[in-house]
Amino acid sequence: MSFNPLEEAGMPVEDQLRSWSQLDVEPYDKRDVHPHTRTRVILMNGIEVESIIFSHQFHRMTDNLEIMQALALQRRLDQQQQRAVNGLNPGDQSPLETTIGYEQVAVDLTAWLARTEPNPAVKQALDFGLLEDFDHLYRYANLYDLLDGKAAAELTGHLTEITPGRPTVVEHRHPYDDLNGHVSTHTADPLTRLHVMTIVAAEQQTMNYYMNHSSEFVEPIARGLYDEIATIEEQHVTHYGSLIDPLDSWLKQLVFHKYNEVYMYWSMSTDEVDDRIRSIWDLHLEMELGQLQVAADLLRRYEGVEAAEILPPSLPDVPVRFETNKEYVRSVLESQIDLRKDGFDYVDVDDLPDDHRYFEYQAKVNRGGAPSEQVIEQRVGGNGTDVRDESEGEHPVADLRQPAAAG
Amino acid sequence: MTTLTPTRATGATTKASHALLAEPPYAVDDEALGAPFEGTGVNGAFVADLLSAALTHERCGTHLYRSVAGRTANPVLRARYEEFGRETERHVELLEDAIAAIGGDPQYVSPIARAVQGMDTSLLESTFRLDGTADVMVREMVMLDAVLLAETTDHANWANLAQLCEDLPDGEVREVLSRAVREVGPQEDEHLRWASDTKAKMTRLQASSPTMAKVGAKAEEMVATVKEWFS
Numbered sequence: 018m019s020f021n022p023l024e025e026a027g028m029p030v031e032d033q034l035r036s037w038s039q040l041d042v043e044p045y046d047k048r049d050v051h052p053h054t055r056t057r058v059i060l061m062n063g064i065e066v067e068s069i070i071f072s073h074q075f076h077r078m079t080d081n082l083e084i085m086q087a088l089a090l091q092r093r094l095d096q097q098q099q100r101a102v103n104g105l106n107p108g109d110q111s112p113l114e115t116t117i118g119y120e121q122v123a124v125d126l127t128a129w130l131a132r133t134e135p136n137p138a139v140k141q142a143l144d145f146g147l148l149e150d151f152d153h154l155y156r157y158a159n160l161y162d163l164l165d166g167k168a169a170a171e172l173t174g175h176l177t178e179i180t181p182g183r184p185t186v187v188e189h190r191h192p193y194d195d196l197n198g199h200v201s202t203h204t205a206d207p208l209t210r211l212h213v214m215t216i217v218a219a220e221q222q223t224m225n226y227y228m229n230h231s232s233e234f235v236e237p238i239a240r241g242l243y244d245e246i247a248t249i250e251e252q253h254v255t256h257y258g259s260l261i262d263p264l265d266s267w268l269k270q271l272v273f274h275k276y277n278e279v280y281m282y283w284s285m286s287t288d289e290v291d292d293r294i295r296s297i298w299d300l301h302l303e304m305e306l307g308q309l310q311v312a313a314d315l316l317r318r319y320e321g322v323e324a325a326e327i328l329p330p331s332l333p334d335v336p337v338r339f340e341t342n343k344e345y346v347r348s349v350l351e352s353q354i355d356l357r358k359d360g361f362d363y364v365d366v367d368d369l370p371d372d373h374r375y376f377e378y379q380a381k382v383n384r385g386g387a388p389s390e391q392v393i394e395q396r397v398g399g400n401g402t403d404v405r406d407e408s409e410g411e412h413p414v415a416d417l418r419q420p421a422a423a424g
Numbered sequence: 425m426t427t428l429t430p431t432r433a434t435g436a437t438t439k440a441s442h443a444l445l446a447e448p449p450y451a452v453d454d455e456a457l458g459a460p461f462e463g464t465g466v467n468g469a470f471v472a473d474l475l476s477a478a479l480t481h482e483r484c485g486t487h488l489y490r491s492v493a494g495r496t497a498n499p500v501l502r503a504r505y506e507e508f509g510r511e512t513e514r515h516v517e518l519l520e521d522a523i524a525a526i527g528g529d530p531q532y533v534s535p536i537a538r539a540v541q542g543m544d545t546s547l548l549e550s551t552f553r554l555d556g557t558a559d560v561m562v563r564e565m566v567m568l569d570a571v572l573l574a575e576t577t578d579h580a581n582w583a584n585l586a587q588l589c590e591d592l593p594d595g596e597v598r599e600v601l602s603r604a605v606r607e608v609g610p611q612e613d614e615h616l617r618w619a620s621d622t623k624a625k626m627t628r629l630q631a632s633s634p635t636m637a638k639v640g641a642k643a644e645e646m647v648a649t650v651k652e653w654f655s
Contacts, residue, residue, distance in 0.1 A: 078553065084552075321490025326429040
């Protein structure tokens with residue numbers, strides 16, 4: 018069914034403010050929550066945080082009172098939405114358990130976006146990041162077992178495999194090699210724009226989460242692993258952020274942000290299995306429709322541009338969907354495990370010259386060992402094997418199979 | 425119907441590069457861009473890029489006029505902005521038709537057109553982004569300055585096109601472009617002359633206005649003064 022958000026009035030912004038008690042949402046039960054409900058909560062928290070951060074950046078670039086007031090109001094409303102969404106995470110879900118959820122988001126979101134992405138270069142960027150986040154899930158799953166003696170697969174519900182990806186230790190690259198070319202705001206498929214904005218928000222939230230939680234751990238191996246992976250997430254924010262066309266004005270970017278939030282709440286509502294949580298997605302969808310109207314009005318009055326000029330006639334009919342992507346991830350593992358970045362290009366590691374900055378950077382940051390390797394060594398040292406959840410058979414890459422299965 | 429913002433939905437194309445990710449059929453190359461100009465002796469790909477830039481400036485000009493017409497407090501200025509806005513949108517139509525008539529693609533957005541859009545976006549943003557520190561008279565001056573700058577570029581663009589027409593051999597390309605130049609040229613002369621003269625008038629009005637001499641003059645007094653300009 019065709020859905021044009023511009024034709025929906027949504028909830029007027031002046032009616033959106035909620036009381037503390039309304040924001041005091043009941044958390045889900047971590048023992049029986051659907052793993053993909055958890056991932057939806059994590060993702061939408063990141064979408065709201067990005068909206069708030071963007072709004073802060075925008076308002077620092079203007080002293081136009083009307084625009085500043087509109088941004089301030091939307092920011093407060095987005096902040097309330099963020100509180101309501103993030104409040105769904107229960108207090109008895111440890112940061113490490115939430116982290117497992119973050120990496121399940123990273124894997125199943127990135128895989129879905131890559132599978133449905135129309136631009137081949139953007140798909141390549143997603144595939145490249147996918148294998149790196151996939152490895153993070155494996156490293157954290159081993160840390161979870163080491164620290165808490167628990168199985169990460171209980172959290173992922175066996176919907177996402179847990180096994181090595183492109184090893185984290187080789188993911189560290191010179192910052193110049195995180196950059197990419199960007200799409201054209203004129204020719205980009207609307208879905209591409211939404212995909213890029215969504216993955217940037219998700220990676221940014223993951224980066225911030227790891228950067229802030231690493232110091233909460235006592236164990237050096239945990240602190241080290243969080244710090245190491247937080248750095249890769251920063252690489253990913255750069256990697257995906259550089260795909261965005263810088264040509265668009267601040268007000269156009271505001272409209273695109275609001276449009277993406279509409280798209281994302283609509284997507285989350287489409288597949289949500291928890292009726293109570295779906296009602297939150299639906300409420301926020303109504304709110305974002307109202308906020309989109311405000312952004313469109315600012316664009317019309319200040320830039321003379323109708324939002325309909327820059328937005329598609331209807332929302333893409335493909336929602337962002339959390340589902341199992343095991344076969345897809347395996348196919349990318351098999352074909353792209355050895356890829357590295359060289360400027361904007363993706364090349365086989367064997368094709369990099371010996372004096373490439375990648376190797377110099379690797380030597381610097383990995384001098385003295387990498388926590389992502391040490392966590393596996395500790396797990397294998399204590400238990401004889403690492404933690405995996407390979408429901409679809411042995412690892413598709415021979416070098417990454419468990420020693421007992423290698424052959 | 426004219427296109428004011430080329431997008432995937434309108435059939436936009438661009439020139440892909442290492443830095444700009446566009447896939448076929450939305451990416452075009454110099455060979456295809458230059459094809460309509462074969463046999464004319466000009467660098468066809470360059471001219472296609474130039475026409476795209478001129479068209480983009482007209483498109484941005486239409487947005488500029490819509491914006492300032494909606495925000496000016498002066499009825500005389502508003503009427504002029506609305507009139508010039510209509511004429512500028514007509515220029516978009518003429519250029520689109522001319523590009524299509526010679527076998528080009530009016531939905532093509534060249535690298536220089538992207539740069540033009542960047543400049544024009546900054547120009548338009550400058551008319552409202554710092555409103556907080558501008559009183560109503562300053563806002564009017566800034567909007568008129570933006571119009572003057574935009575029209576100066578516009579005037580130069582059409583003068584360049586007129587020159588290009590003179591350099592082209594007789595034929596359809598020359599005829600089509602010349603026709604557009606003949607219709608638009610006088611209007612561009614008028615737009616630039618009006619913007620330049622009006623800026624001079626507004627400057628003199630404010631320099632001699634007692635309202636401006638009062639530090640902290642009330643906003644409503646200023647609005648009233650602006651409304652009465654040119655009356």
